[in-house]
Amino acid sequence: MSGFTDLPDLAARSLGGGVVAANDEFFAARDNLITDAPPVFAAGTFGAKGQVYDGWETRRRREPGDDWAILRLGAPGIVSGVVVDTSYFVGNYPPYASVEACGLAGYPGPAELVDADWVPLVLRAPLRGDSRNLFEVDDPHRYTHVRLRIYPDGGVARLRVHGVVVPDPALFPDGQLDLAALEHGGLVVGCSDMFYGAPRQLISPGLARSMGEGWETARRRDDGNDWVRVRLAAPGQVRQVELDTSHFKGNAPAAATLRGIDTRTADPADEASWFEILPRTRLQPDTRHRFPVDAVPTATEVRLDVFPDGGLARLRLPGRIAPVDLNRLRRRWSESLPAAHARQVTGGGSRPAGAWWP
Numbered sequence: 001m002s003g004f005t006d007l008p009d010l011a012a013r014s015l016g017g018g019v020v021a022a023n024d025e026f027f028a029a030r031d032n033l034i035t036d037a038p039p040v041f042a043a044g045t046f047g048a049k050g051q052v053y054d055g056w057e058t059r060r061r062r063e064p065g066d067d068w069a070i071l072r073l074g075a076p077g078i079v080s081g082v083v084v085d086t087s088y089f090v091g092n093y094p095p096y097a098s099v100e101a102c103g104l105a106g107y108p109g110p111a112e113l114v115d116a117d118w119v120p121l122v123l124r125a126p127l128r129g130d131s132r133n134l135f136e137v138d139d140p141h142r143y144t145h146v147r148l149r150i151y152p153d154g155g156v157a158r159l160r161v162h163g164v165v166v167p168d169p170a171l172f173p174d175g176q177l178d179l180a181a182l183e184h185g186g187l188v189v190g191c192s193d194m195f196y197g198a199p200r201q202l203i204s205p206g207l208a209r210s211m212g213e214g215w216e217t218a219r220r221r222d223d224g225n226d227w228v229r230v231r232l233a234a235p236g237q238v239r240q241v242e243l244d245t246s247h248f249k250g251n252a253p254a255a256a257t258l259r260g261i262d263t264r265t266a267d268p269a270d271e272a273s274w275f276e277i278l279p280r281t282r283l284q285p286d287t288r289h290r291f292p293v294d295a296v297p298t299a300t301e302v303r304l305d306v307f308p309d310g311g312l313a314r315l316r317l318p319g320r321i322a323p324v325d326l327n328r329l330r331r332r333w334s335e336s337l338p339a340a341h342a343r344q345v346t347g348g349g350s351r352p353a354g355a356w357w358p
Contacts, residue, residue, distance in 0.1 A: 004081030004136060004162045008182055011146065011161040012036050014204055015074030015183055019056075020145075021110035022069035027057035028155060030069050033148070039157035041088035053088065057155030066151045067094075070113050075165045075183050076103070076144045078336060079121055083160035084133040084148070093129040094150035098122055099159075101143035103341035113145060117340040124151065142166040142336040167233065169330045175321035177233070180302070181205070185233035189301070192226045193217040197311060199228045208313035211247045216311030226253075227305045230315070235262065235300045235325045241278045242316035243289045243304075252285040253306035260299030274303065298322060 011017040013034045022030040032039075032055050039054040046052065058067040079101060086093040100118040108116070122135040148159050165185040171177075172184075180186040182203045191199040196216035201208070208214045217226040238260065245252040258278040266273035277296050283289060304315060321329065337345065 005083065005134070005160070007080055007162040007164060008075065008187070008200065009160045010073040010075045010077050010079070010163050010165065011071050011159065012074060014206075016205065017074035018072045020070050020072050020113065022056065022067075024058040024067050024153075025056060026059035028053045028055050030056045032056055033069060033156065033159045034071060035158065039085065039087045053155055053157070055087075055089065055155050055157035057089070057092065058150070058153045061153040066149050067153050068147055068149045069159075070110065070145060070147045071159065071161070072145050073143065073161060076142055076168070077163045077165040078142055079137045079139060079146070079161055079163040081134060081136045081162050082122060082146075083158070083162070084127060084135070084156055085158040085160065086127055086129050086131055086133065086155070087157040088130060089155040089157060090129045092155050094127060094152070094154035094156065096124050096151040097127050097133075097156070098124040098149045098151075099135070100147045100149070101139075102145050102147075103141065103143045103338040104145065105341055105344040108145075116145070117338070118147060119338060121146070124149075137163075140336065141338040142333065142341075143338065144341070165233075166333055166336055167329075169326065169333055172321075175236070175323065175326045176318070177321070178316050179232040179234070179236045179238060179319040179321075180230050180315055180317040181233060187231045189229050189231045191215075191228040193309075202228065202312060202315040203230060204314075208244070208246055211251075211311060211313075214248065214311050214313035216248070216251065217306075217309045220309040225305055225307045226309045227303055229268075229301060229303045231301050232299060232317070234321045234329050235264070235298050236319045236321040237296060237298055238277050238293050238302070238317045238319040240293055240316075240318040241291045242314065242318070243283060243291075243312060244314040244316070245283055245285055245287050245289070245311070246313045247286060248311040248313065249285045251310050253283055253308070253310040253312065255280050255282050255307045257281070257305045258302055259305075260296065260302045262298055263300045268301065277302065280307070298325075
C-alpha cells in the first residue's frame with residue numbers, strides 16, 4: 001500500500017465533499033463515490049434497474065465517448081494520490097480511467113466546472129475489477145475539484161482523493177481557528193492504539209453520531225496509558241481544549257492530559273521539551289468537556305494522553321496563529337494556486353512571488 005493513503009481523503013463526504021455533476025448515473029448514483037464507509041454488496045438484491053450496487057454506474061455506451069463525474073473537494077489541497085475503487089464491480093467495471101483537477105475561487109456551478117482549465121493528475125490508465133486501484137500524484141498545486149473519467153462506461157464504487165489540506169487564510173483573517181481541525185490542515189501523526197476507531201475521526205468536522213465515529217482503544221491490561229499525537233494546522237497558541245466523550249458511556253477515559261511542543265526548535269523524543277497545556281483532568285462519560293487555557297507557548301504539535309484507555313468522540317483546540325505564522329500560511333496558499341485560480345484572485349494580473357490577496 002502506498003503511503004499517500006494515510007493522508008486525509010480530501011473528497012470525503014464527512015469533510016464536505018460533493019459530486020456536483022455527472023453525465024450519466026443510470027444504474028447507480030454518483031453520490032456513492034464519496035461515501036465515507038467502504039463499499040458493500042448484497043448479491044441478488046435487485047431494483048427496477050437491476051442489481052443494486054454501492055457505487056456510481058453508468059449505462060452501456062452504444063456510441064463513442066466516455067463517462068465522467070465532477071467532485072468538489074470538501075477540503076481543498078495538494079493531491080498526493082487517488083484510489084479508484086472498483087469493489088464488487090466485476091463484469092461491469094471500466095477498463096480504463098483518468099483523473100483531472102482544477103482550482104477555482106468561490107462556489108462554481110456545473111456549467112462553469114465543465115469549461116474549467118482541467119489539469120491531468122492521472123493519465124488514462126488500466127483498471128482492475130473488484131480492486132482498489134492506487135495512483136500516486138506528483139503535483140504541487142492546490143485544487144478545489146477533480147473529474148473522474150471512465151472509458152468507455154461502467155461502475156466505480158469509490159473515488160478517494162488523498163492529500164494535504166491547504167486552507168484558505170481568508171476564512172480566519174485574525175488567525176483564530178480550531179488548530180487541530182482536519183479541515184484546516186490538522187493531521188494525526190501517531191497513536192498508541194486504534195483497535196475500535198481511527199484517531200483521525202477525533203479531528204473530523206461536526207459532532208460524532210455514534211461511538212463508531214470517534215477514536216477508541218482496546219482495553220489495557222498493563223500499567224500504561226493510550227495517547228495520540230496531532231500536528232496542528234499551523235503553529236499557534238491553544239486557548240481552549242474541548243474533549244468530547246459523547247456516546248462513550250461505559251468506556252470513556254477516566255482522565256486526560258494535553259501537552260504541546262514546537263518541533264521547529266525542539267525534539268519530540270525529548271520528554272522535557274513538551275509543555276503542559278491541560279494538566280491531568282478527570283473526564284465524565286458522554287460529555288462535551290471545555291477547558292479554558294491560560295497563556296501557553298506556541299505549539300506545532302500536541303499529545304493527548306488518556307488514562308488508562310477508552311474512547312473520545314472529538315478533540316477541538318480553539319486558538320490563534322501568530323501574525324508571522326499566519327503570513328507564512330498566506331504565502332503557502334497563494335504560491336500553491338493553479339494558474340486559473342491565481343488569475344481569479346488577481347483579477348487577471350501577474351502574481352508576484354509570495355504575494356497574498358485577501
